[in-house]
Amino acid sequence: MSEAILKALDAVEGKLTAMSQKADGEMKSLGKVSEDTKTALDTIGIEQRTLADRMLALEQKSTATKDDEVKVESPGAEFVKGAGYQARLKSPDQRGSVRMEVKNTITNAIGNTFSERRPGIVEGAFRVFTIEDLLTSIPTTSNAIDWVRENVFTNAAAETAEGVQKPQSSLTFVPGTMPVSTIAHFIKITRQLAMDNAALAAYINRRMIYGVNLRVENQLVAGNGTAPNLNGLTNAGNFTAHGYTAASLTALGLSPTNRFDLIGKMMGDAALADYPSDVVILNTGDWWTMRLAKDGQGRYLLGDPGSSVPPSLFGRPVVASNAMTAGNVWVGSLAQAATLHNREGVVVEISDSDENNFQLNLLTIRAERRLALTVEKPAAARYGALVPA
Structure with missing residues (x-):
């Protein structure tokens, strides 16, 4: 065998x-x-x-002997064999109790154990990216994006009698520009690791790509627009503030602490502006607070937990992302509001010609991506505190 x-x-x-x-x-x-x-x-x-x-x-089986076996006596057998009990048998008139201490049984005294190696790598957290999939995405070959945005449209169109001068409308425009940003990072590994442990090397490459895309998602939402940052959806000037306070919601007969009321009003305002919303973006924790809300009879407001219906509010899909700041909400027409311009997808490169890599037998792995986000229609988005003060 x-x-x-x-x-x-x-x-x-x-x-x-x-x-x-x-x-x-x-x-x-x-x-x-x-x-x-x-x-x-x-x-x-x-x-x-x-x-x-x-x-x-x-x-192990062939070298095992009976001497290796440890015979474990029961507490009763140890008691009978004990010196105290034997002395009592010899002197039945002796008074007092017989005491015996039962110690923990020690097994595997020679450390005869062997570790088991699990295949693959135990991975850390991997976020599911959602924001980018909702954006209108187009390729670009430039290092900057220029666009012209409508500023004010004064519509004077009206019914006009024959022979009377027609009314004149007016349009004003505002130019905009956004440089293409580079999001990148690197890590160093030994050449031996790259050659001797292909699975680990491949996992490192995967993590490098994930790290770039994780930063991209955070920037798409919260980038401050100062180069080399992206100009995120929640950056000042890229949205219309919902403008509600606790007092104004109360005056409308709505609850200032009811998140559903506020989001419904934001959707209504977007529709009134002719920008019907197509998505609601919430922080993951805030979304689950709403998802677990119940009525007075303990029933879930958003449906049975066993339901497989995609998350939605007022018929609009909900995107829960840790990139969104907790306590805030974005509602709007994402398809109209912003455009993602892809200059270059995630590129992973490996080199031994970095610093003293050649001397130390190291490899530098670099991952980077180039892109830009332009928000052409701030009026198509509403943003602000989920529970206004």
Whole structure:
């Protein structure tokens, strides 16, 4: 049986060597290891560990002896064998109690345990990105975006009698410009890690891409517009403040603490301005506070927890994102309000020609992306405190 396992191990070693050479070749020629190769390496590694565990179990079984077994006496048996009880048997007239201390049974005294290696990497948190998918996205080949936005439209159109001068309307415009921003970061790893642990190297590449896109989502919402930052949806000038206070909502017969009332009013105001809203953006925590709201009978206002209906308010989809500041809400027509301009997708590059990398046998992995967000219609968006003061 052990000979068969040894032969299988030799075969697995051969496959592992061949696949490692393939991974090295891909890393040198492509700068990364293909998904197929990474999957094959993981599979071979699992097979190798399984065979090694079987071989170890056989060796332990063959060398085990009866001397290794520890006989554990029951408390009663230990009591009967104890010196106090035996002395009592010899002197039945002796008075007093017989005391015995039962100690914890110690097992595995020689540390005969072995760790189990889990395949793959235990990942950290990965946010599900939602904002970018809702934006109108177009490619660009420039380093800056210029646009002209309507400022004021005075509509004088009216019914006109024959022979009478027609009324004149007027339009004014405001130019706008936004540079393309670069969002990037880098990390250093050893050349040995890149060559010897393809799965870990691939995971690092994935994390680098995720880090760029995480920053992009935060900037799309909260970027302050000062170069090199993006000009986010909630930056001053990119929205119309909802303008409500606790007093003004109360005067309208609405509750200043009822988040549903405020969002409904914001939607109504957007529709009155001819910008019917297509999305509500809330902080994740704020959304779950609303989702768990109940009526006087303990029923969920937004439906049974078992419902699979996508989150929505007043028929409009809700996007919950940690990029949105807690306590605030954005309501509007995202398709009309803003445009995402993609100059370059996430690019991952690896180099040993950075600082003293060559001397230290290090590799620098850099990930970066270039894009710009333009908010052409601030009137199509409403933003402000979710519970006004």
